[in-house]
Amino acid sequence: MKDDRIYLDHILECLDWIARYVEEGKEVFSANRKTQSATLRELQTLAESSIRLSAPLKAAHPEISWQSIAGFRNVLVHDYLGIKLERVWEIIERDLPTLRAAIEAMRREIEKGQP
Secondary structure (H helix, E strand, C coil), rough: CHHHHHHHHHHHHHHHHHHHCCCCHHHHHHHHHHHHHHHHHHHHHHHHHCCCCCCCHCCCCCCCCCHHHHHHHHHHHHHHHHHHHHHHHHHHHHHHHHHHHHHHHHHHHCCCCCC
C-alpha cells in the first residue's frame, strides 16, 4: 500500500489545476470545451486518488463524503454523456473549497503523526 501522503498531495495538485482552469469564471468554463475537458479529467483523477486513500484515514474523516466522490468518478468515467456542466460548476464552487481545506488538514495531521 502506498503512503496516503502521495494521494493527498495528488488530490491537492488536481485541485490546483482545476482552480487554474476555471479562474476566468463560469461563462468561460461553459463556453470552452477544452477547459471543460481538462477540468473533468482533473476531477476524475482527484476522485481516483481519493478512492486509493487508506480505509483508516477515510474512517477518521467521515465529514468527507467519500462515497459521493467515488460515485462522481464513476459518472465521469462511465456515464460521460450524462454529465451536466451546471452540476460540475456547482461542485467546483461549493464542494471543492471544503474538500481542499479537509485534505490540507489531513495532510498536516499525517505530518504530525496523527491518523
